[in-house]
Amino acid sequence: MADDTDTLAALDGRLAASTAAADRFGSALTGALRAAVVEGKALDEVFQKLLLQLSDAALAAALKPLSSLLSGLAGSALGGLGGLFSGGAAAGASALSSLVAESCGTVAAPAWFPEVPTAAGSTDANAPAAGAAGAVAVTFNVRTPDAASFRASEAQVGRMLARAVGRGRRGL
Secondary structure, X not given: OHHHHHHHHHHHXXXXXXXXHHHHHHHHHHHHHHHHHOOOOOHHHHHHHHHHHHHHHHHHHHHHHHHHHHHHHHHHHHHHHHHHHOOOOOOOXXXXXXXXXXXXXXXXXXXXXXXXXXXXXXXXXXXXXXXXXXXXXXXXXXXXXXXXXXXXXXXXXXXXXXXXXXXXXXXX
């Protein structure tokens, strides 16, 4: 019974993600056609912009699991540093202790929050550990008729990839 509930929840999440992707595609297509009709832009320019928006959205979706993995790893690494300040390496540091006591009160140990909000809005005590569980593979394919045209667009492709990675880091 619990397996069925988990399966339905997973399918529900995938359906919501698919619906959001379809909505983004529809709004991008509508905006492109509106630009062609209302603003009088050339169709090749409009479709080029549409293609860039769609590839940007696809790359952002592909890099989102990587962002979760990196944030989980960072949370685990920062969690390991907590032992340094709870009587470990800083146990005999009286100058540090008095500085902390004078500026913001006495701190015996770091305060960790037991629940972490997840992307779905619920809370999960093991969210960082769950994000660090699996490996992520990202494939970035570029099709070009010849090497010269790729060299001409190499900077543009690099900028697209850098923007998508930046968005993935911010969790957008």
